[in-house]
Amino acid sequence: MYKVLVSDPISDMGLQQLTDASDVEVVKNTGLSEDELVAIIGQFDALLVRSQTKVTRRIMEAGTNLKVIGRAGVGVDNIDLEAATSLGIVVINAPDGNTITTCEHAFAMMMALARHIPQAYMKTVTGEWDRKSFVGVELRNKTFGVLGLGRIGTEVAKRAIAFGMNVLGYDPFMTEDRAEKLGIKLASVDEIVRNADFMTVHTPLTKETHHMIAKPQFEVMKKGMRIVNCARGGIIDELALVEAIDEGIVAGAAFDVFEHEPPNPDHPFLKHPKIIVTPHLGASTIEAQENVAIDVSEQVINILRNEPFKNAVNMPPIPAELLNKIQPYFKLCEKLGSSLAQMTEGAVREITINYSGELADLDTNPLTRYVLKGILSHHLGAEQVNAVNSMHLAKQRDVNIVIQKSSATKGFTNRITLSMKTKAEERWVSGTLLAGFGERIVQIGPYPVDVPTEGHLLLISHSDKPGIIGRVGTLLGSNDVNIATMQVGRTDIGGSAIMVLTIDKKAPKTVLEQLSNLPEIKRVREIGLV
Numbered sequence: 001m002y003k004v005l006v007s008d009p010i011s012d013m014g015l016q017q018l019t020d021a022s023d024v025e026v027v028k029n030t031g032l033s034e035d036e037l038v039a040i041i042g043q044f045d046a047l048l049v050r051s052q053t054k055v056t057r058r059i060m061e062a063g064t065n066l067k068v069i070g071r072a073g074v075g076v077d078n079i080d081l082e083a084a085t086s087l088g089i090v091v092i093n094a095p096d097g098n099t100i101t102t103c104e105h106a107f108a109m110m111m112a113l114a115r116h117i118p119q120a121y122m123k124t125v126t127g128e129w130d131r132k133s134f135v136g137v138e139l140r141n142k143t144f145g146v147l148g149l150g151r152i153g154t155e156v157a158k159r160a161i162a163f164g165m166n167v168l169g170y171d172p173f174m175t176e177d178r179a180e181k182l183g184i185k186l187a188s189v190d191e192i193v194r195n196a197d198f199m200t201v202h203t204p205l206t207k208e209t210h211h212m213i214a215k216p217q218f219e220v221m222k223k224g225m226r227i228v229n230c231a232r233g234g235i236i237d238e239l240a241l242v243e244a245i246d247e248g249i250v251a252g253a254a255f256d257v258f259e260h261e262p263p264n265p266d267h268p269f270l271k272h273p274k275i276i277v278t279p280h281l282g283a284s285t286i287e288a289q290e291n292v293a294i295d296v297s298e299q300v301i302n303i304l305r306n307e308p309f310k311n312a313v314n315m316p317p318i319p320a321e322l323l324n325k326i327q328p329y330f331k332l333c334e335k336l337g338s339s340l341a342q343m344t345e346g347a348v349r350e351i352t353i354n355y356s357g358e359l360a361d362l363d364t365n366p367l368t369r370y371v372l373k374g375i376l377s378h379h380l381g382a383e384q385v386n387a388v389n390s391m392h393l394a395k396q397r398d399v400n401i402v403i404q405k406s407s408a409t410k411g412f413t414n415r416i417t418l419s420m421k422t423k424a425e426e427r428w429v430s431g432t433l434l435a436g437f438g439e440r441i442v443q444i445g446p447y448p449v450d451v452p453t454e455g456h457l458l459l460i461s462h463s464d465k466p467g468i469i470g471r472v473g474t475l476l477g478s479n480d481v482n483i484a485t486m487q488v489g490r491t492d493i494g495g496s497a498i499m500v501l502t503i504d505k506k507a508p509k510t511v512l513e514q515l516s517n518l519p520e521i522k523r524v525r526e527i528g529l530v
């Protein structure tokens with residue numbers, strides 16, 4: 001039974017797929033402190049949050065069973081992604097479900113700002129009939145700057161165009177072509193701040209976007225500009241904004257988000273007559289909350305059940321078409337990695353992976369993650385490594401990873417060859433996925449073999465002399481180790497040879513020692529591929 005903790009308010013209707021699943025137990029416990037979360041998180045396989053819960057490294061380290069953190073929304077700045085990646089926890093979000101809702105909120109904020117609606121409301125309900133103080137401005141024919149033309153930014157731009165505004169936009173990933181089709185004129189941040197009458201930001205909060213609108217931008221800003229921030233607190237410098245309003249540069253601002261949420265009661269925005277605020281309501285509609293919860297529930301279930309999923313924030317996305325082609329190789333890659341790690345001695349320095357045949361033309365990056373998972377699990381423990389953190393862990397340990405592609409498959413339609421250099425030695429292994437037969441190891445070092453990637457293998461290097469095979473069989477038999485299959489290979493008559501045995505159960509250590517002590521046996525390795 002998988003246990004899922006929901007630590008922020010998330011739509012019940014959207015969570016239905018999880019609550020209805022017979023293998024999932026959902027526990028709702030919102031408003032917990034970090035200490036409270038640390039105390040209970042160890043029991044859970046998944047954590048579902050919105051923006052309130054700050055998912056710190058401490059919480060994740062205490063979450064020894066935690067496999068996935070689901071963010072029912074877009075921004076993941078409340079989750080320590082680096083910690084999640086290094087701990088092998090998948091972070092997924094629901095980026096599409098709240099686009100329109102947030103866009104509509106930003107637009108509502110802009111209109112409320114243009115027409116002083118919150119201020120007028122506050123006065124009217126006190127019984128005052130003040131029509132002079134709240135003369136507004138039209139949106140029509142005004143220049144509107146949009147910083148960040150992603151999902152939300154482009155929807156806001158479309159609505160602004162419908163309102164007769166001239167839209168200037170900036171986004172490093174927006175092409176001229178697409179902008180033109182949308183009716184947006186691309187401009188630099190500087191051009192936007194100098195020319196816009198209204199401006200809105202729709203970028204994530206990153207090192208680059210932090211305070212992207214600050215004192216230097218306010219200094220050159222068009223006088224009378226009105227600013228909206230329904231993205232993230234910190235993109236616009238809050239104190240510099242208050243100064244710019246007080247200096248008469250900015251006519252007003254509408255903010256849904258704050259650098260620290262909730263803001264302190266003495267935050268200057270909260271009593272400024274020209275600043276209107278909402279408490280991070282951008283995504284708060286019935287529709288958006290259902291959408292994001294449905295999306296995140298579906299993905300969490302898939303991850304827990306080891307099925308394909310999308311929108312992993314700390315793992316590059318795998319397009320569905322590619323996933324269909326490469327997913328059958330995940331197991332082969334992991335098992336090959338695991339077998340190579342078990343047959344090679346010493347600390348890993350370099351891993352070379354050669355993908356050949358039909359794999360050569362595909363994006364094999366996800367496969368590399370599984371190879372590394374197999375290798376590193378042997379050294380770091382299986383519970384520490386998964387496909388999310390394997391690349392990260394390898395890089396952290398300065399392991400050089402070399403990827404090669406080739407068309408030569410030596411008769412197979414696909415073939416993956418791994419070689420591993422350690423301080424002590426270099427070894428290699430090849431495998432293939434055979435239609436109808438599954439994963440096979442087809443070469444170990446220079447020796448062609450045909451071995452399944454399951455169960456227990458004994459790899460015995462020896463000299464090619466008569467009588468050795470018999471002695472090995474006798475020793476194993478007398479110790480109750482049953483041989484299921486045996487293959488032998490040699491480089492030349494009387495030269496180096498190997499025996500690859502599949503055995504029914506793990507051989508006792510004492511038996512391995514006795515095998516090693518037999519004459520002409522150079523090395524014995526037991527490989528567990530269970």
Ligand SMILES: NC(=O)C1=CN([C@@H]2O[C@H](COP(=O)(O)OP(=O)(O)OC[C@H]3O[C@@H](n4cnc5c(N)ncnc54)[C@H](O)[C@@H]3O)[C@@H](O)[C@H]2O)C=CC1
Nearest residue numbers: 074075102148149150151152171202203204230231282283
């Ligand atoms: N107030 C609220 O409740 C909500 C806030 N948001 C926030 O809105 C923001 C945008 O969300 P989406 O549009 O869904 O994301 P998105 O990823 O579709 O769009 C973000 C865009 O910002 C652009 N960008 C990144 N750095 C930039 C820079 N330095 N200058 C200009 N553009 C830059 C990216 O290229 C991207 O196109 C996110 O920060 C998200 O957290 C989202 C939903 C609800």
Ligand SMILES: O=C(O)C(=O)COP(=O)(O)O
Nearest residue numbers: 050051052073074075283
């Ligand atoms: O999706 C986002 O990025 C949001 O900011 C929405 O936040 P929320 O889920 O309403 O706490």
